[in-house]
Structure formats: structure tokens, C-alpha cells
Amino acid sequence: xxxxxxxxxxxxxxxxxxxxxxxxxxxxxxxxxxxxxxxxxxxxxxxxxxxxxxxxxxxxxxxxxxxxxxxxxxxxxxxxxxxxxxxxxxxxxxxxxxxxxxxxxxxxxxxxxxxxxxxxxxxxxxxxxxxxxxxxxxxxxxxxxxxxxxxxxxxxxxxxxxxxxxxxxxxxxxxxxxxxxxxxxxxxxxxxxxxxxxxxxxxxxxxxxxxxxxxxxxxxxxxxxxxxxxxxxxxxxxxxxxxxxxxxxxxxxxxxxxxxxxxxxxxxxxxxxxxxxxxxxxxxxxxxxxxxxxxxxxxxxxxxxxxxxxxxxxxxxxx
Amino acid sequence: xxxxxxxxxxxxxxxxxxxxxxxxxxxxxxxxxxxxxxxxxxxxxxxxxxxxxxxxxxxxxxxxxxxxxxxxxxxxxxxxxxxxxxxxxxxxxxxxxxxxxxxxxxxxxxxxxxxxxxxxxxxxxxxxxxxxxxxxxxxxxxxxxxxxxxxxxxxxxxxxxxxxxxxxxxxxxxxxxxxxxxxxxxxxxxxxxxxxxxxxxxxxxxxxxxxxxxxxxxxxxxxxxxxxxxxxxxxxxxxxxxxxxxxxxxxxxxxxxxxxxxxxxxxxxxxxxxxxxxxxxxxxxxxxxxxxxxxxxxxxxxxxxxxxxxxxxxxxxxx
Numbered sequence: 165x166x167x168x169x170x171x172x173x174x175x176x177x178x179x180x181x182x183x184x185x186x187x188x189x190x191x192x193x194x195x196x197x198x199x200x201x202x203x204x205x206x207x208x209x210x211x212x213x214x215x216x217x218x219x220x221x222x223x224x225x226x227x228x229x230x231x232x233x234x235x236x237x238x239x240x241x242x243x244x245x246x247x248x249x250x251x252x253x254x255x256x257x258x259x260x261x262x263x264x265x266x267x268x269x270x271x272x273x274x275x276x277x278x279x280x281x282x283x284x285x286x287x288x289x290x291x292x293x294x295x296x297x298x299x300x301x302x303x304x305x306x307x308x309x310x311x312x313x314x315x316x317x318x319x320x321x322x323x324x325x326x327x328x329x330x331x332x333x334x335x336x337x338x339x340x341x342x343x344x345x346x347x348x349x350x351x352x353x354x355x356x357x358x359x360x361x362x363x364x365x366x367x368x369x370x371x372x373x374x375x376x377x378x379x380x381x382x383x384x385x386x387x388x389x390x391x392x393x394x395x396x397x398x399x400x401x402x403x404x405x406x407x408x409x410x411x412x413x414x415x416x417x418x419x420x421x422x423x424x425x426x427x428x429x430x431x432x433x434x435x436x437x438x439x440x441x442x443x444x445x446x447x448x449x450x451x452x453x454x455x456x457x458x459x460x461x462x463x464x465x466x467x468x469x470x471x472x473x474x475x476x477x478x479x480x481x482x483x
Numbered sequence: 484x485x486x487x488x489x490x491x492x493x494x495x496x497x498x499x500x501x502x503x504x505x506x507x508x509x510x511x512x513x514x515x516x517x518x519x520x521x522x523x524x525x526x527x528x529x530x531x532x533x534x535x536x537x538x539x540x541x542x543x544x545x546x547x548x549x550x551x552x553x554x555x556x557x558x559x560x561x562x563x564x565x566x567x568x569x570x571x572x573x574x575x576x577x578x579x580x581x582x583x584x585x586x587x588x589x590x591x592x593x594x595x596x597x598x599x600x601x602x603x604x605x606x607x608x609x610x611x612x613x614x615x616x617x618x619x620x621x622x623x624x625x626x627x628x629x630x631x632x633x634x635x636x637x638x639x640x641x642x643x644x645x646x647x648x649x650x651x652x653x654x655x656x657x658x659x660x661x662x663x664x665x666x667x668x669x670x671x672x673x674x675x676x677x678x679x680x681x682x683x684x685x686x687x688x689x690x691x692x693x694x695x696x697x698x699x700x701x702x703x704x705x706x707x708x709x710x711x712x713x714x715x716x717x718x719x720x721x722x723x724x725x726x727x728x729x730x731x732x733x734x735x736x737x738x739x740x741x742x743x744x745x746x747x748x749x750x751x752x753x754x755x756x757x758x759x760x761x762x763x764x765x766x767x768x769x770x771x772x773x774x775x776x777x778x779x780x781x782x783x784x785x786x787x788x789x790x791x792x793x794x795x796x797x798x799x800x801x802x
Contacts (some may be wrong), residue, residue: 178616184551203601210768218532248732261645275785278752287801324672325644325646325676326644326645326658326668326672327644327669327673327676327677328672329668329671331660331662331668331669331670333659333660333662333663335659336655336657336658336659336662337655337656338655339645339652340652340654340655340656340659342654343650343651343652343655344652348646349645349648350646350648350650353643353645353646354646357644358646358731359731359732359733360731360732361733362700362732362733362734365691365732366693368687368691368692369691369692372684372687372688373688373692375684375688381681395546397518410681412677412678413678413679413680413681414678414680414681415681447638475512476499
């Protein structure tokens with residue numbers, strides 16, 4: 165295990181010496197930040213410590229079953245821990261007051277900015293929850309159903325059901341320990357991977373109706389005009405799922421989703437496989453991102469934006 | 484481990500004493516029957532034995548990477564093994580000649596008919612590949628990339644990426660051993676879970692365009708008329724994915740897919756959650772199946788069939 169700063173064992177020792185612990189999640193919270201914070205919360209409570217979770221945004225209803233306790237001033241925080249937070253800017257406005265006083269950070273982002281007094285970060289892990297499990301075990305806390313549900317939610321959501329490449333043999337060992345401890349694994353799988361809300365379904369329908377193939381079917385493009393987004397009442401999180409869709413079509417190397425933001429502004433989401441570089445395509449229109457997922461904002465009309473991005477895609481596919 | 488007949492250890496001993504081994508898969512082969520047969524094939528070859536795989540149907544192209552060797556008379560079979568085959572009727576016509584002479588069956592179906600001379604079956608396992616892994620290990624064969632790719636394909640496809648309820652801590656231990664041995668886990672995940680063919684995408688579009696909700700949105704219905712199926716050139720396997728879709732919508736207890744078979748014949752697929760019984764709904768129209776997945780064939784028009792199944796659904800939801 166490569167830890168930048170301190171090991172899981174040292175993080176555990178620090179936590180054992182602390183009390184009145186505030187656990188910070190990143191804004192727009194996902195399964196890994198909430199599950200990691202929750203797993204740590206239940207473990208610390210088992211040790212008799214005061215502990216609660218703090219997040220910039222309301223915790224989405226689908227995480228209700230985890231039983232997370234939100235901080236509402238029930239104690240005066242003595243020790244601040246950030247989990248799955250790569251950069252203090254990701255804490256959000258409401259938590260900005262803590263940014264310069266974070267005692268411990270437990271994370272798995274290679275881009276972690278090392279903002280905390282002590283940083284326990286393993287950038288090779290697919291989920292922060294896998295590292296939190298190590299910390300909980302190093303504290304000598306016996307796993308139970310609550311801890312297991314939280315950490316399994318983090319593990320499963322951040323690995324895409326163990327599908328993503330960062331998943332390792334150790335990730336499956338962690339999963340087996342959490343199942344052994346009573347994680348409601350099929351309930352969690354069902355909640356996060358086997359159901360879609362009606363807004364997502366409605367957006368998928370509109371997206372599929374606009375689906376077009378280009379460049380010998382190596383590029384698939386879908387459009388989400390403002391009127392559709394408004395009619396559906398879509399949230400940004402509903403759109404994220406759509407952006408992943410065109411690239412999943414067999415034979416497609418570049419998937420493009422064009423979402424209208426306002427009268428003349430458009431957000432272009434680019435997803436590629438190993439045969440094209442999303443970051444380079446986005447850079448051609450002033451955007452950026454990662455090799456396989458990038459984006460840019462372009463002014464114009466749906467047609468002009470589509471033509472502009474298709475020119476960049478053509479260049480990329482000819483490289 | 485509950486084995487009906489013999490244990491994995493005993494199956495291994497029998498295989499160690501055999502040679503010129505023919506491995507039979509079930510017809511319409513899936514990832515588990517092919518992966519299990521392939522894992523066993525590579526393990527037996529490592530022991531210097533003659534061994535090949537036999538299946539009623541051509542092995543779909545997407546399994547090419549496994550490197551399965553198909554039987555073409557290269558030896559005279561001395562020992563016949565069926566893997567993931569619950570009943571000899573599932574062997575298909577071309578393999579019927581072997582039905583009464585199967586020496587060993589390795590399976591995970593509780594419904595196994597015990598047709599073989601020796602039966603190694605654990606009905607609690609989510610995949611036959613998990614049992615084959617035990618057999619391979621009991622034979623003392625060191626896992627390698629080929630064996631691992633085959634068994635991981637079986638494990639992943641039959642557990643729906645570790646989502647289905649039969650997945651246990653032991654399943655994840657098996658997965659970790661296969662990753663350790665070099666299984667191309669993200670390649671396999673990508674091939675089987677992160678891509679859809681264009682026919683499936685086209686069917687999804689048509690299905691979503693016909694999507695209707697009934698009974699306070701507790702029932703979702705989609706229609707696949709013959710003209711659409713013909714225009715898309717859809718295979719039965721393309722349609723199976725669609726049948727699962729309506730039930731995945733949040734709040735939907737009963738998902739119905741009505742597929743036109745001919746001028747006046749319709750196949751109704753019923754998928755339910757724990758709030759309704761698919762088998763009971765299907766039985767009302769002369770069909771049947773399981774608690775959560777059932778079907779029936781109904782004569783009439785798309786409208787009359789829809790009305791008939793909706794009456795059954797209404798009754799079921801009022802229970």
C-alpha cells in the first residue's frame with residue numbers, strides 16, 4: 165500500500181486518541197464519500213466517541229437506509245476528518261470554515277492536494293471505503309451490519325459494481341469481509357444499480373430519439389435541448405447517466421452528448437474508449453478533462469455546436 | 484458446502500484419473516457454461532490430458548478471447564463431463580447422444596435432475612464457475628490467466644456483476660483469487676456489462692416511446708410490435724434485455740413487455756418485485772414461471788392483450 169503521508173494504521177492511532185469528531189464529506193455527495201464517512205462514524209461510535217457527519221448538501225434520500233447521523237451542533241468538534249475529499253474546494257461553501265483546520269484526510273484520489281495535517285491517501289484504490297475499512301480494522305473495531313452497509317455502498321458505487329479497472333483482488337477481499345459482516349448487498353445493488361428514476365427514463369427516451377451515428381458509426385451523438393430538460397425537470401445528476409450512454413454502444417469509439425444550458429450555450433460531454441482521446445477533443449473547443457471523459461462549453465445553436473464538435477471528433481479519429 | 488452426490492474434492496479425484504475428456508455445455512450457451520467448461524479445459528490440459536468442449540450451438544463471437552477449444556473428433560472421448568447443465572434436455576439435439584452416458588456433472592442449479600453417474604452440485608452457489616474453481620484447486624492445478632479469464636467470465640455473468648442475492652463472501656474470495664491469477668477483469672466487465680449492440684439500442688428506443696404507466700405508476704408497460712422487431716432484425720436475446728427494463732423504473736412493482744410473435748399472437752413478459760407475484764399474474768392468462776419473472780402467450784391484438792394483462796396486474800396489486 166502506497167500512502168502519501170500516514171498509513172491506515174497511523175490514521176487509526178490518531179482517531180483512537182481523538183474525540184468529538186466531525187466527519188466531512190465532499191459536496192454533491194456520492195456513495196463513496198457518504199459510505200466512507202458512515203462506516204467511520206459507526207466504528208467511532210462503537211468506541212464510545214462523539215461523532216457526526218457534515219456535508220454541504222442535503223443527503224439524498226436513497227442513502228436513508230445507512231442511518232447517517234448529521235452534525236447539528238450536538239458537540240463541539242475537537243478533531244476534523246475529511247473523507248473522499250481530494251481538495252478543500254470540494255467541501256462547498258457551508259464547510260469552507262473547516263478548510264484550514266482539517267486534522268486528518270482519508271482519500272483515494274491521486275490528485276489529493278494534501279490540505280490536511282495528516283493525509284492517509286492511497287491513489288491506487290478504487291474507493292475511499294476500501295481504505296476506511298483498513299482504518300476501522302486497524303482501530304480494532306469489529307465490523308457490524310451498519311459499518312458494512314456503509315462501506316459496501318462506497319465500494320460498490322465507486323467501482324461500478326467491481327467493473328472499473330482499479331478494482332483489484334484486495335477490493336474483492338474487502339467486499340467479502342463486508343458481506344461476512346452482514347452488508348445488505350443485494351438491497352444495495354438493487355438500490356444503486358438496478359433501478360432508474362422516471363426522469364432518467366424520460367431523458368433516455370429523448371436522447372435515443374435524437375441518436376445519430378457518424379464516421380462509419382464510430383461516433384454516436386445525442387442531444388438534450390432545453391425544452392426537454394425543462395419538461396422532464398431534470399437535475400444535473402440525471403443528465404450524467406445519459407452522457408455515459410452513447411459510448412456504451414458496440415463499435416462506438418466516441419460518445420457525444422450535447423446539452424443545452426441556455427438560449428445559446430451548450431455543454432458538450434465527450435466519452436471515449438482507448439481509440440480516441442476525450443481530453444484532446446475537448447481541448448479543440450477550449451475544454452478539457454481526462455483521457456476517456458472530458459467536456460467543453462460552446463456558444464451557438466444545437467446545429468452549429470454539433471458541427472463544431474464533429475469536426476474535432478473527425479480529427480481525433482484520423483490521428 | 485452442500486453437494487448433492489460428490490464433493491468438489493471427489494470430482495477432482497475422478498478427473499485426475501480420467502483422460503480424453505469431453506466437456507458438455509448447455510444449449511444457447513452463456514458465460515457460466517462456457518466459462519466453467521473453459522476453466523476446466525485449461526486446467527485439464529495443464530495436467531497433460533486430452534480435452535475439448537462440445538456445445539449444441541456455435542460459441543458466440545464475444546467469447547472468442549477465452550480461447551476455448553471445440554471438440555472436432557481429435558480424440559475418442561473416454562470421460563464425459565457436463566458443466567452448468569441442470570437437465571440433459573438442455574444439452575440440445577446435437578449432444579443428445581451423450582445424455583445417458585455422462586460420467587460427471589458439475590452444476591449449481593437446485594433443479595439439477597441428477598442425470599450423471601456422479602453429481603457435484605451446489606445449489607447455493609450463484610455460478611457453476613465458483614464450484615469449478617474449487618474442483619480446479621482440488622486437482623492441484625495452479626491458476627493462470629486462461630483459467631482465470633474463463634472462470635471470472637462465468638462468475639461475473641451469472642452474478643450480474645456480483646449484484647444478485649446468491650452472491651456471498653465466498654464468491655468475492657473466488658473473484659479475488661481469479662484477479663490475483665491475472666483475469667482480465669475490466670476487459671471482461673466492459674465486454675459483458677458496459678456495451679450494448681445497436682439492435683438492443685434500437686429496441687430500447689422503440690420500447691421507451693411506447694412506455695405507459697398504470698395503477699398509480701406501479702405498473703409500466705412497453706410494446707414491441709412485429710414491424711419494429713423485423714425492422715431492427717432483433718434476435719430473442721436482444722429482446723430479453725428489454726423485458727427487464729420496465730421493472731427497473733423507480734416505484735414500478737410490475738413491469739410488462741408485450742412482444743408480437745405473429746399476426747395475432749403475443750408474448751407477455753412479466754417482471755415483478757416483492758410486492759407482486761409474476762407467476763400468479765401469468766397464470767391468470769394460462770402462463771407461468773417464477774415469483775419475479777414469468778410469461779404467457781396470448782392471442783388477440785396489441786390492445787386486447789394489453790387490456791387482458793392489465794386486468795391481471797390490477798388483481799395482483801390489490802391482493
